[in-house]
Amino acid sequence: MSSIKVKVKEKDLNKIKEICSAHGNEPGELINVLQQTQEHFGYLPAEVQEAVANELGLPVAKVYGVVTFYSFFTMIPQGEHPISICTGTACYVRGADNVLQEFKRQLGIEVGETTDDGKFSLNCLRCVGACGLAPVVLVGDKTYGRVAPDGVREILAEYKKNEE
Amino acid sequence: MEKVQVTIDDKQVEVPKGTTIYKAAKEVGIDIPVLCYMNLEDIGVENKPGGCRVCSVEVEGRKNLAPACATEVYDGMVVKTHTMRVINARRTVVEFILSDHPKDCLTCKKSGNCELQDLAIKLGIREIPGQEYAEMSTYKTDYSPSIVRELDKCIMCRRCEKMCNDFQTVGALYAFNRGFDSAVAPAFEMDLQYSPCTYCGQCVAVCPTGALTEVDHSRDLIDAISDPDTTVVAQTAPAVRAALGEEFGYEPGTLVTGKMVSALRRLGFDYVFDTDFAADLTIVEEGTELLDRLSKYLDGDQEVKLPMLTSCCPAWVRFIEHHFPEMKDIPSSARSPQQMFGSVAKTYFADKINQKREKMVVVSIMPCLAKKYESQRDEFKVDDNPDVDFSVTTRELAHLIKEANFHLKDMEEEDFDKPMGESTGAGVIFGTTGGVIEAATRTAYEMYTGDSLNDGIEFEQLRGFEAIRKASVDFNGTTINIGIAHGLGNARKLLDEIKEGKSEFHAIEIMACPGGCIGGGGQPLHHNDTSILKARQQAIYQEDKNKPIRKSHENPEIKKLYKEYLGKPLGEKAHKLLHTQYFDLSRKIEID
Numbered sequence: 001m002s003s004i005k006v007k008v009k010e011k012d013l014n015k016i017k018e019i020c021s022a023h024g025n026e027p028g029e030l031i032n033v034l035q036q037t038q039e040h041f042g043y044l045p046a047e048v049q050e051a052v053a054n055e056l057g058l059p060v061a062k063v064y065g066v067v068t069f070y071s072f073f074t075m076i077p078q079g080e081h082p083i084s085i086c087t088g089t090a091c092y093v094r095g096a097d098n099v100l101q102e103f104k105r106q107l108g109i110e111v112g113e114t115t116d117d118g119k120f121s122l123n124c125l126r127c128v129g130a131c132g133l134a135p136v137v138l139v140g141d142k143t144y145g146r147v148a149p150d151g152v153r154e155i156l157a158e159y160k161k162n163e164e
Numbered sequence: 165m166e167k168v169q170v171t172i173d174d175k176q177v178e179v180p181k182g183t184t185i186y187k188a189a190k191e192v193g194i195d196i197p198v199l200c201y202m203n204l205e206d207i208g209v210e211n212k213p214g215g216c217r218v219c220s221v222e223v224e225g226r227k228n229l230a231p232a233c234a235t236e237v238y239d240g241m242v243v244k245t246h247t248m249r250v251i252n253a254r255r256t257v258v259e260f261i262l263s264d265h266p267k268d269c270l271t272c273k274k275s276g277n278c279e280l281q282d283l284a285i286k287l288g289i290r291e292i293p294g295q296e297y298a299e300m301s302t303y304k305t306d307y308s309p310s311i312v313r314e315l316d317k318c319i320m321c322r323r324c325e326k327m328c329n330d331f332q333t334v335g336a337l338y339a340f341n342r343g344f345d346s347a348v349a350p351a352f353e354m355d356l357q358y359s360p361c362t363y364c365g366q367c368v369a370v371c372p373t374g375a376l377t378e379v380d381h382s383r384d385l386i387d388a389i390s391d392p393d394t395t396v397v398a399q400t401a402p403a404v405r406a407a408l409g410e411e412f413g414y415e416p417g418t419l420v421t422g423k424m425v426s427a428l429r430r431l432g433f434d435y436v437f438d439t440d441f442a443a444d445l446t447i448v449e450e451g452t453e454l455l456d457r458l459s460k461y462l463d464g465d466q467e468v469k470l471p472m473l474t475s476c477c478p479a480w481v482r483f484i485e486h487h488f489p490e491m492k493d494i495p496s497s498a499r500s501p502q503q504m505f506g507s508v509a510k511t512y513f514a515d516k517i518n519q520k521r522e523k524m525v526v527v528s529i530m531p532c533l534a535k536k537y538e539s540q541r542d543e544f545k546v547d548d549n550p551d552v553d554f555s556v557t558t559r560e561l562a563h564l565i566k567e568a569n570f571h572l573k574d575m576e577e578e579d580f581d582k583p584m585g586e587s588t589g590a591g592v593i594f595g596t597t598g599g600v601i602e603a604a605t606r607t608a609y610e611m612y613t614g615d616s617l618n619d620g621i622e623f624e625q626l627r628g629f630e631a632i633r634k635a636s637v638d639f640n641g642t643t644i645n646i647g648i649a650h651g652l653g654n655a656r657k658l659l660d661e662i663k664e665g666k667s668e669f670h671a672i673e674i675m676a677c678p679g680g681c682i683g684g685g686g687q688p689l690h691h692n693d694t695s696i697l698k699a700r701q702q703a704i705y706q707e708d709k710n711k712p713i714r715k716s717h718e719n720p721e722i723k724k725l726y727k728e729y730l731g732k733p734l735g736e737k738a739h740k741l742l743h744t745q746y747f748d749l750s751r752k753i754e755i756d
Contacts, residue, residue, distance in 0.1 A: 001542070001747045003489065004358065007756035046352050053351075054753050059335025060351040061359070068340040 006050045013051055015040055020055035027056045030066055034073060043077045079114045079121035081159045084138040088127030091135040095148070099135055100124065102149040106156060119159070168239040173246070184212070185221060185232035185243055196221065196245050197254065197286070199261075199279060200321035201233035202370055206629055206694035207651065207678040211326040216319070217257045218283065221245045229253055255287050262289065263298035264344055265373075266316050272374040273312075277689060279372035280319060299344040308356035309537040310363035310379055315347040317375040324348055324367035324376055332652040332676070334483065336361035347375075360486045360751065364479035364652065364676040365533030365685015370692075378533050378686060381554045382564055388525040388553070389432040395517065396525045398433040399505045399584070400424060402440055402595030403531040403681035404558045406703035410688040410696070411562035412572040417699030419707055422577025427565050428529075429578060438580045439528065440587030442505035443594040443603070445725070446476060447716035449742050450498040451607040452733040454671055458612075461670075462642070469494045471647065471662065471669040474600050476500040478538035479676035481746060483652050488659050489748035497743040501594065502528050502535055503544050505584065506551030507741045512729045513584060521549060528555040531595070531684035534676070543744055557686025586721035589714030592707045597650035597680035598626045598633065599704065601673035605637055605646070606715045613640040621714055627705070629679065629698060632657060634669075647672040650680055 008016075019036045023029035033052060038044050044067050053060035067073040085091075085100045104110060107120050114121040130136050133145025137155065144155055166181040175192040189196050200216040202209070214234035221232045224242035229250065232243075244250065262284060269275050303315035320339065325348055328337040336359040337348050350359035368376045388396050409420040428436045453472065460468040475481060475495040484492055499507070506526050514524050528535060532555075538544070539552040556564075565572060579585070590606055593599030602623045609617060625635035626648060633648040647669040649655045655674045661667045677683040682700035683690070690696045708714060716722065730738045 001749060003748045004751045005754045006751060007754055010755045013753065013755065049351070050751070051753050054751075059329065059338065059360070060751070061335055061338035061340075061349070062329070064351040065338040065340045069342050 006047050008047050008051050012041070012048065016048065016051045017055060020052065025056055027058050030056060030058065030063065031070075034063070034067065038073060043074050045075060045077075074112070074123075076112065076114055076121070077118070080119050081139050082121045082123065084123045084125045086126070086128055086130075086134070086136040086138075087124045088131070090127070090131035094134040096135040098149045099137065099147050099152065102152040103137075103156075106152055120156070168237055168241070170237045170239075170241045170243065172243045179237060181236075183237055185223075185230065185235050185237055185241075186219060188237050189232065189243070189245060194245055196232045197283060198233055199258075199283060199319070199372060200323070202321075202323045202326070202692050204370075204678065204692060204694050206698065207331065207631070209326060209331050211321070211323050213322050216261065216321060218254055220250060220253045220257070222247050222250050255289065258283050258287055258289060259292050259294070261319055262292050263295045264300055265319065266300075272317070273377045273380070274371075274374035278374060279691070281373075301345060301347065303347060303349075303353075306355050307379060308361065308363070309540050310533040311356055311361070311365065311368060312377050312379055313349070313356060314375055314377075315349065317373045318347040319373055319375070320346055320348070321372055322348065323370040323372065327366040327370055328361075330653065331678075332362070332364060332366060332483075333656050334360055334362055334364070334487075334652060337367060362479040362482040362486065362652065362676060363534040363537045363685075364483075366677060367685075368533060369677075369683070369685045369687070369689065378557055378559070379536055380560060381536070381556050382560050382567075384554050385527055385556060385564065388527070394523050394525050395434045395519045396432070396527065397435045397437060397509055397513070397584075398428050398527050398529060399437050399439045399442065399502070399509075399552075400428070400529040401502070401531055401535075401681060402443065402592045402599075402704060402707075403684060403687065403700065404529050404561070405707070406595060406682060406700040407531065407687045408558050408562060409572070411559070412565075414573075415699070416696040417703045419703050420572060421707065422579070423572050423575045424561075425580055426575045426578040427570055427572060428561075430570060430575075431564060431568060433527075435581045435584075437505070437509070437584035438587050438591070439501050439505055439530075440591030440594070441584045441719070441721065442501035442508065443476075443591035443600075444588055444716035444719040444722050445504050445508070445742065446498055446501045446594075447590055447600075447603045447607050448722060448726075448733050449504075449738060450474070450496045451604045451611060451716070453496050453498060454604060454608055455611055456734065458644075458670060471667055471672045472496055473671075474604075474673045475744075476594065476600055477534070477675045477677075477681075478502075478532070479534035480652065480655065480674045482534065482537070482749070483655065483676065484659070485747055485749040487656070487750065488663075489750045491659065491662065492746040492748060494662070495746065497745065499544075499742055499744045500535075500538065501591075502530065502538065502552055502555070503744070504742050506539070506544065508725065509584065510546075510549075510551055511741060512725060516583075521546065525553045526551065528552050529558065529561050530555050531558050531681045531687045532677075533557065533685040535686075558684075559686060559688060562688065583721040583724065586719060587711075588716055588719050589708035589711035590716040591719070592711065593704055595681045595704045596701045597675050598628065598648050598673065599680065600675075601646055601648060601671060602626045603716055604671070604673075605644075607717045608644075609637070609639055610715065610717070612642075615640065617715070629701070644671065645669045649673075650675045650683075651678055652676050 053063045137144045179188045199218040202211040212233045214231040219232040220229035222244040306313040405421040409418040473495040535555040590603035631654045679697040683697045
């Protein structure tokens with residue numbers, strides 16, 4: 001019987017320590033710490049959560065509980081081009097669901113997943129404050145308004161083309 | 165304290181400001197049904213997430229219903245607890261909970277002992293409207309050495325989370341996900357055996373449904389008894405006799421020692437022995453070790469590890485291994501009574517009856533879930549054959565007795581077999597918080613001073629139910645400071661003191677469960693009534709009084725064991741069979 005070892009890369013651990021100490025290693029700062037950590041790593045893999053728990057003196061089960069409770073946090077690496085479809089009320093009534101289905105069909109992934117080549121990930125969000133443009137889709141920082149299912153191919157092509 | 169006047173179901177009650185509706189109602193004898201709510205008054209644990217809404221009541225002037233468990237009363241408040249609106253709401257809530265709950269009650273381990281089932285029966289629920297819209301979760305069942313988790317049966321009351329995090333400070337279980345998918349689990353939904361779980365079983369002790377239960381070894385036991393070639397030996401822990409009766413309609417605190425022995429014999433055990441015998445053996449070893457450390461310390465040895473911590477509770481041992489690995493050399497190296505029993509039974513006793521080790525099956529009857537895990541630890545095996553083959557709980561024994569259609573009340577009282585059924589009052593009190601250290605004090609005092617305790621054998625200052633107790637005992641001019649904690653969160657406080665070099669103690673007794681073994685995770689369920697634990701504690705002290713011999717070192721069979729087989733306490737043979745070592749099981753972050 002021996003201890004359980006959790007491996008973390010040195011520069012990742014240093015970054016986590018930096019974020020935690022910027023918040024005074026306060027257990028009550030968990031959500032802020034996770035938010036910044038995700039900003040840095042793009043997602044929150046298990047070993048990162050272990051390191052955060054260790055720094056803040058919290059059970060890792062609690063950190064995992066918080067990560068899985070808030071839809072903002074993810075344990076799946078995001079694609080190079082994260083796609084977010086607004087399913088807030090205005091977008092929804094103007095057909096966001098059909099747009100979402102089309103993205104799912106064309107990418108072959110479910111909400112919360114990333115394509116095998118790591119290019120695209122798919123998520124939903126609630127209202128970006130551009131209801132006049134409903135339904136709205138975000139790819140990375142770029143906003144697309146009045147998106148219809150038959151416009152999905154064109155949006156994806158834009159990013160596929162850029163890569164070539 | 166400021167008082168407020170409240171009217172509940174037309175009854176007037178005056179309560180301190182800040183009291184909840186639930187507690188105020190209780191004052192006037194009104195019992196509001198609850199599900200997620202849990203109040204373990206005697207150990208100061210209250211769980212009131214206000215999540216299930218089963219305790220909804222109507223408050224005059226308030227639009228929506230109020231959760232009685234989490235709503236504070238105010239002066240002039242008028243509450244109705246059983247209007248049609250309340251009853252309908254309560255029904256709807258339970259229907260919702262049942263909508264995504266498995267319906268295999270007939271074969272569920274908790275059937276007949278489930279708080280959700282009780283509510284469904286009470287409310288006469290016959291169908292579940294809207295069931296087709298519920299998303300049934302499909303978590304895999306997790307079998308650890310001690311605890312089974314069936315998350316599909318979790319109703320998110322979060323009582324286990326409260327016990328695991330707040331009371332025990334273990335942090336193995338926490339709520340995760342949301343909505344239909346939410347349940348309680350270790351991080352990343354890993355199996356319990358890889359988590360920092362200590363197997364104390366307090367989560368199981370408070371789970372209202374069948375989501376958390378013990379690993380059941382009843383079938384293994386029946387197989388062993390059915391095999392004519394094996395010698396099946398039982399050992400029963402002290403706390404079992406003080407609780408088993410509750411499963412058969414006895415008042416809490418009724419001792420059923422003799423009837424239990426007779427039931428075990430009729431079930432087919434070849435020998436019915438007592439773990440109390442091994443508890444006496446533990447005291448002789450541990451008491452000698454304490455005196456050894458103390459005299460070295462008094463002679464000026466700075467290296468000696470003090471305080472010495474007791475080591476009979478396997479959940480406590482796992483706690484120190486997981487959470488305080490740097491202190492793993494301060495508990496006594498003495499094995500627990502269960503394991504001392506096993507190693508003596510499979511050597512000394514096996515020789516006596518001329519039976520081979522592999523034909524001996526040693527079964528322990530324990531109030532505990534961690535004992536199941538302890539019996540499977542590698543260091544307690546010889547050529548892969550465990551000293552204790554398996555451990556069953558008080559609840560499992562009760563089921564076996566019922567399965568055999570025995571009526572405990574009608575059974576004769578019988579005595580344990582010799583030699584390993586002989587025990588003293590000191591062995592018995594191992595079952596309660598404070599008992600191990602009192603037993604050790606009785607022996608250490610006489611060994612150290614050479615005087616006889618005679619009438620002063622009961623150390624009242626070590627007894628009680630407070631979370632952390634401190635006492636000093638005068639060893640003829642030398643003051644011995646003793647600390648006692650029950651509950652791992654309380655133990656943590658004493659460990660932190662040691663770590664900071666502030667500890668004033670020479671010896672500390674720690675038990676993981678509330679009240680000690682009497683409140684173990686394998687005992688009949690207390691259903692939130694902790695006065696039951698106190699009744700069991702009284703029964704344990706009564707059993708001690710009933711014993712003609714009350715000091716471990718005076719047990720004639722223990723004396724014989726040393727004379728015929730072991731040699732001296734802490735001697736070579738004793739060391740090999742009766743002592744152990746501890747490991748670092750903590751999680752460590754390492755650079756890749």
